[in-house]
Amino acid sequence: MTPGQVFTVAVIGGLAAIVGLALGVGLALGLYLLVARLMDAVEERQEQRRRRRDSDTCRAIFALPTTDHPTE
Template identity: 55%
Template sequence: MTPHQVFTVAVIGGATALLTPLVLAGLAAALYLAVARVVDIREARRERRRDLTTCNAIDALGTNQPDR
């Protein structure tokens, strides 16, 4: 191999060594944000269902007021 080819291979290897952790960190951050968003959405849905269940239970109690 010529010195130019060796240098090119070394540059490619160095760039790969530098970019790989950055790409992996970016993917990890994106995955974390996606999972956090799904968890937040599920928690909000669970809270709305709980509120709806409470409202339905209160509505089912009725009132003790006489009919007019």
């Protein structure tokens, strides 16, 4: 191989490595963002369920039959 051909092959290999690394970083970042959004959605759902349980508890307490206490 001539020095020009060796240089061309080296440049192609270097560019392929750069593109591969960029795709790898992009994939890792995309997966990270996906997992982060899923975790946020799960936490939000758990918070909504906790608030609903608290609300249901309050409604149940208010629905209890109570006697009127005499006023002093």
